[in-house]
Amino acid sequence: MITLVFAADSHLNKHYARMTPDQLAARRERLRSAWKETVDFALAQRAQVYVHGGDLFDGPNPRTAELIWTTDQFQRLADAGVAVLLIGGNHDIPKSRLAGATPQRLFDTARLAHVFTDPTAPTWWVRDIGGIRLAVGGLPPDPRLARDADPLAELAGPITPPPADCVLLVTHYAVEGTLHPSADEPVIRKASIAALEGVVDYLLVGHVHTARELTVGGVKVLFPGPTERLTFGELDVRCGFAVLKIDGPRPCRIAARHVHIDPQPMRRETVRATDIPADGPTAWLVDRVRAWSAPDQILQVRVEGPLRRDTYQALRFLEVWQVGQDLNFYFDLDRHLLSVEVDSPGDLGYAGGERVSPRMEIARVADGLAAAAATAAEVDLIVAARDLVLDHYGAPAIEDT
Ligand SMILES: [Mn+2]
Numbered sequence: 001m002i003t004l005v006f007a008a009d010s011h012l013n014k015h016y017a018r019m020t021p022d023q024l025a026a027r028r029e030r031l032r033s034a035w036k037e038t039v040d041f042a043l044a045q046r047a048q049v050y051v052h053g054g055d056l057f058d059g060p061n062p063r064t065a066e067l068i069w070t071t072d073q074f075q076r077l078a079d080a081g082v083a084v085l086l087i088g089g090n091h092d093i094p095k096s097r098l099a100g101a102t103p104q105r106l107f108d109t110a111r112l113a114h115v116f117t118d119p120t121a122p123t124w125w126v127r128d129i130g131g132i133r134l135a136v137g138g139l140p141p142d143p144r145l146a147r148d149a150d151p152l153a154e155l156a157g158p159i160t161p162p163p164a165d166c167v168l169l170v171t172h173y174a175v176e177g178t179l180h181p182s183a184d185e186p187v188i189r190k191a192s193i194a195a196l197e198g199v200v201d202y203l204l205v206g207h208v209h210t211a212r213e214l215t216v217g218g219v220k221v222l223f224p225g226p227t228e229r230l231t232f233g234e235l236d237v238r239c240g241f242a243v244l245k246i247d248g249p250r251p252c253r254i255a256a257r258h259v260h261i262d263p264q265p266m267r268r269e270t271v272r273a274t275d276i277p278a279d280g281p282t283a284w285l286v287d288r289v290r291a292w293s294a295p296d297q298i299l300q301v302r303v304e305g306p307l308r309r310d311t312y313q314a315l316r317f318l319e320v321w322q323v324g325q326d327l328n329f330y331f332d333l334d335r336h337l338l339s340v341e342v343d344s345p346g347d348l349g350y351a352g353g354e355r356v357s358p359r360m361e362i363a364r365v366a367d368g369l370a371a372a373a374a375t376a377a378e379v380d381l382i383v384a385a386r387d388l389v390l391d392h393y394g395a396p397a398i399e400d401t
Contacts, residue, residue, distance in 0.1 A: 002129045005042040007241035008053030008172070008206025009226035010035040011091065012070065013062035016330075023330055030264050032069060034228035037261050038241045039073045043080050045243065048129050050082050053206025053224065054089025054140065054172030057103050062092075067106065074112040084113035085125055087140040089172040089206055095143050102140075116140055121156045122169055132248035135164035137200075139171040141207070145186045152192035159199055165248035167199065172206040175221060179208065190216045202244070202254055211238040211258050222256055229263045232300050232332075239263045264329070265297040273307035273338055281315045286323050293327035304337035306355050312340045362389055 012031050016024055035056070042050045057066070077084050088102035107113035116123050116138020126135045137159070145151060151173050152159075161167045174187045193203060194217025203221045211225030224242040229235070240260045247253045269292050277284050289301055301324065307315070317333060324331030339355040356364070366386035373379045 002049065002132055002134055002166075002244075002246040003045050003047040004049040004051060004168075004244040004246060005038055005045070005047045005241060006051045006053065006170075006204050006222065006224050006244065007035070007038040007227055008224050009055045009089065009209055010038075010052070010228070011055055011058040011226070011230055013066040014058035014230060018332075019330060026329070027264075028066070031228050032066075034239065034261050034263070036073060038227060039077060041241070041243070041259060042077060042082055046080075047082055047243070049085065049127075049134070049136070050077055051085045051136065051168075051170055051204060052087070052104075053170050053204055054087050054093075055091045055206060056086065056089070057092040060092050060094040060100065060102060062103055067103065071107065071110065071112065074107050074110075078112050083125075083127065085136055085138065085170070086113050086115045087138045087170055087172055087206075088115075088117075090141050090143070093140060093143060116170070120154075122159055122161075124162050126162050126164060132166060132246060132252065133164040134246065135161045135167045137161055137167070137169040139169065141172045141186075147184050147186065149186045150189045150192055151186050152188050152195075159196060161199065165250040166201055166246050166252035166254065168202045168204055168244075169196070169200045170204045170206075174208060175205060175214075175223075178210070178212075178223070193217060193219050193221060201252060202256070204242075209234055209237055211240055211242075213256065213258075220254070220256070224258070227261055229266060232266065232268050232298075235266055235268060265294060266299075267292060267294075267297055268300045268302065270302045270304060273303055273305040276303075276307060276311060276315070278308060278311045278314075281311050282319055285315065285320045289320055289324045289331075290327060293324065293331075295327070295329065297328045298330045298332075299324060299328045300332040300334055302334040302337060306339045306341040308341050309361070312358070312361065359390060359393060362386070362393070 012035060013028060014031060016027060019027060074084055086104040088104050093102045094100050104115045108115040114125050117140060119140050119142035122137035122139045124135050124137050145154060174185060176187050176190045197218035200219055203219055205221060205223050208223045209226045212223050214221040222242055225238050225240055227241060228239055229237050240258050242256055242258055245255045271288060292299060321333045324333060335358055338358055340358060340361045341355050363386060366382055370379050370382040373382060
């Protein structure tokens, strides 16, 4: 019996633009500890093989501190005699040869892992373990593929694994039917998977951030999901990894199960702007934020819809944000779907009865102040302040994907 652990999409070293340095350090610690659970599990279960299906890192150039920590983990596996097999993912493979090597190569050079690097045809790792001959093929993603390509149809030749009792193929691509319809990237067609019947027993797929298992034709397809959720768009995603128990000889029997990893608590709440009272809007919103808060949580509160202009101007968003920031691990007050309702023609060029974005409202208030300014220096100061404010108005730190 072979025990094999398969994880993917750990995105170590991920950068969140609007987190403070302390928040970012703690968040990266969180990503590391989620991935470490896969290593701890492999050691505790005495797995013989550990496979990572790409995007171990969020980019091709993780910080050295992150690499040292990761090396320690692979050393633990190596010390226990666990074979480690890695491919890069679309995040940690450089987009061009000139941009250097995928960070996984470091672990191959240090003889802590075997890294599959050819994206044009699977290469094979074969080992006899407990009387079972296991062949694992690796096919990392090819950044040069056209967006409408089927990666398996673009290979240099047919997939021909060496003779073995059990044949697994590891890759990092979207599979037909698993991605949002608007996703614009290479997708493995189900027909290409069905054509592998009798050639490949199990297709192990990273990249798709949701745990699931499919059978296409006679081929089992396993997605372990990510080891941690990365964005608010992944609120419903199951995190974890997969463990395969393989019994031979050919035709081998494979039992796969998903192992859950508790993600960092994440919550998203929506406030209809029309529900915000004109009287005491800040205290009202603060009460809601308090009720939704928890110390270890990543919280997003979206305020959406039209808000009366006087209520908008009375609402102290910074105060609301500060309360959210104090009571949560990280707080995002998302106002991208908020508009400001203008009832009557004012002195700032409104037609009356229109809805404008908060950005427009900020810009128009600033332009009104500039128009009323006494000196050219004052105008310059107001314009510079306006541009600075609009620049900082920015995008949320943890975007949807
Ligand atoms: Mn990916």
